[in-house]
Amino acid sequence: MMKPVAFEYVRPETLAEAVTALDHDDARIIAGGQSLLPMMNFRLVQPERLVDINRITELERIERTKTGLRIGALTRHANAARDPLLAEHFPIVAEAMGHVAHVAIRNRGTVAGSLCHADPSAEWPLLVTLLDGEIEILGSDGHRSAEPSEFFLAPLVTDIEEQELVTGVHLPLPAGPSGMAFEEVAQRAGDFAVVAAGAMVRVENDTFAEVRLGLGGVFDTSVRARALEGALTGQRARAEELEAALPLAIEDLEPNDDLHASADYRLSLVPVLARRALIRALHRATQ
């Protein structure tokens, strides 16, 4: 049996109380606890105070804004997978959630938990990177927001300061009709991705008005394949053009060797998954 080091447990009912509770030298937030509790059991993290935000029900909402959708921090993966607003505007979310661990973990794990854990192979950081999400943060100085490139600093390292918490993520709607698709290879269903790819394609007048490709598992953080995106924008919206641009997808990637896969294997998966995701996204964009 594994047990964490002793800690103080605080359960705020409001966001203001949560910020106050975080005014402590060594406090951590627990949301779903699906990454934090195993790390505490292994004693990799040993917070003195645990701030349980699960009673702050306003953090559970998914709502329409003027320009997009706002997903509350406490949204569970299972709820995101079956949310009608997300299904309408970002069907890629449900597709990606099918790759997040297993049923019991998806029932408990949260959007903000995944973002703050910042595993470079995880689905939420990749989705938010792909969809140009803005991560909404509350601290003792008030609200701020961060772009994914500012928020994700390194594996398991984010821009979150002491006494700050993520309250949600805002996903701006694409500028026009688009197609999206998600692809992932893992050792077994539910394992962390060896490589994951998300694509978004927008077609206007038979040309690529916008192409986005997000990749996970191949760098310190989720990344966008900017070279490929730039090369395809303005090209004729054809599968052959996508195929021709695939070598650009691995530019600047620095995957690691680890227990699950070699760096070479990860790199070899990138064009395969990028191709599948981009072609399906193109198909959906032109349906």
Place this chain on the structure above:
Amino acid sequence: MIHVSTTVNGDAHEFLCDPRETLLDALRDRLELTGAKEGCGTGDCGACTVLLDGRPVCSCLVLAAEAKGREVGTVEGIADGEDLHPLQRKFIEHAALQCGICTPGILVAAKALLERNPDPNETEVRYWLAGNLCRCTGYDKIIRAVLDAAGEMREAT
């Protein structure tokens, strides 16, 4: 110590617990409901699966304090008195267990599946139970028992 009042298998319970205690610890050590097992303590094996507000969770990754005001369901609540649940009978008929450590978690998870989807296909059962590891059976007997129980339950309604 933290005071927790919660509902387990329909009955109101109260207990005091240390912040470090998981829901699994509290069920086993405070409430003497030892059906749910600790396999890994990291959410990988599913032996500790219980229902929290009707949904399967790993009780080793839920703090006991988090159960305040929630509805908890465990394997002890599956049978109706002396009458086994169809899933339990089918697990015996199909010999869908050997050492039994994984069985309580699988029964809880499978029951939750059949409540949502009374007519799952084999793939759906396999994916739903993918978070519940069994090192004895090779899974095939478990899948067959769940499908058989689902069929019997459909006929009964």
